[in-house]
Amino acid sequence: MPLNMLIVGAGVCGPAIAMLLQRSNPRHNITIVERSSTLRSTGQQIDLKNQAPHILRKMGLLDEIKALCVNETGLEVVDSAGKQIAYFGAAASGERRIGLTSEHEIMRGDMVQALYDASIKQNAELKVGPGQEINYIFGKTITSLDQSAQGVDVTFSDGREHLYDLVIGADGQYSRTRRLAFGQEISDASFKSLGVHAAYFSIPRIDGEGTLARGHLAPGRKMIYTRTSDRPVTGALLFTMQETPRLKASYKESVENQRKAFVEVFKDMDWQTDRLISGLKNSDDFYANELGQIKMDRLSTGRVVLLGDSGYCPSPFTGLGTNLCLVGAYVLAGELARQGNDVKGALKTYEEKMWPFIYECQQFSSRTMEFLFPSSRLGIWAMHNLIWAMSKVAGLFPQPQKRDNHDERLPEYPELKLPI
Ligand SMILES: Cc1cc2nc3c(=O)[nH]c(=O)nc-3n(C[C@H](O)[C@H](O)[C@H](O)COP(=O)(O)OP(=O)(O)OC[C@H]3O[C@@H](n4cnc5c(N)ncnc54)[C@H](O)[C@@H]3O)c2cc1C
């Protein structure tokens, strides 16, 4: 039975699940509403690991996505003079290895754009006609959700109302779908802060920067990365556990205030200061947030379901957010294809099948964070020794290349009619 569905958010998993759902049944009416007026293609590198490459392969998109991947050759940890303290190579997919670089890394913007383009292309091939296609609405959001026996009555920011059989909240860490469906209290309580504030932006590449990522620990609980790989610009990632009231408040204010708050915290950093401060002030893709995990007791209420960061953000520190959201898209679409006449049953099974993946990807605590962000110069010195030792051990005992069997844990869904 075809369903009339609304997906909130055209980030990574919104377009992905739209494609999976349409392929399983081209008669579905699939609307994606994105708050931003164009695709929001900012962000830095994201990892495609664990199940993510397998799902993209099943969708027939892996080769295309691989061609867009950046070629980062590893990570170098440096002191304030830029001297190498430790080096970690890139990991192959399926390999467990200490380091930053996975086999497949892609700029978030390229990933979002590729999935969006693929969904447009597929829609051109599979759409049945008006009301049986994928349809994007940009520059709008939802303002209320009312559930009844008939379905979910959604009000949009332009005042329009429409009834849907299912609403999928793929609107990220700060999900409004979550807040509207579960209430402000439950939604707020689901955010478990890691006590880390992050800013991501691009800066001009400098000569001889090479293809390694560089990482640096600065006094006052700051961690800084530059990541260039083979791109014409360098990505900068600034993390701090030094929380100022101004920083905390800035997220509810303006991007300008976020920039100022980060400048205040980072102005005395002891590595690449001028370059990074200039990027904080002037970059055109600045994005900042408080890192945390979303932990919900349930992923759906009635006919509203959460997908990706909105329901189970593991935090960028795990490098598994994209993996988890693609597993979610695959399982949710699979269960809806299998039990289409019983939407609530499908949502229940989706949730049951997701818990083990969510649990595994969220293995991380604010304790770990405290440890990773030494405060004093002495603490940094000790950390440098530890990192050095770890890099030597990793070099002496390279992990044998294990067969990548992450796909074995994915349920099979012939109902999705995937090419592979
Ligand atoms: C701008 C941005 C930059 C990021 N940068 C990084 C990064 O550098 N490294 C990293 O590891 N992770 C980053 N992330 C997070 C990463 O994209 C996710 O962890 C992961 O890919 C899961 O994606 P998702 O589709 O669940 O959510 P997201 O990728 O966050 O996508 C959510 C989408 O929903 C839209 N949206 C939000 N609220 C509403 C609303 N009320 N109505 C309609 N649409 C709405 C957003 O504009 C966005 O397009 C970033 C996310 C964003 C939004």
Ligand SMILES: *[C@@H]1O[C@H](CO)[C@@H](O)[C@H](O)[C@H]1NC(C)=O
């Ligand atoms: C990375 O290298 C591969 C193979 O050499 C290439 O196909 C790809 O385009 C490169 N990525 C970028 C972003 O240049």
Ligand SMILES: *[C@@H]1O[C@H](CO)[C@@H](O)[C@H](O)[C@H]1NC(C)=O
């Ligand atoms: C399909 O969705 C669009 C947008 O939400 C809506 O305007 C249209 O009426 C829907 N069509 C059907 C047949 O449900």
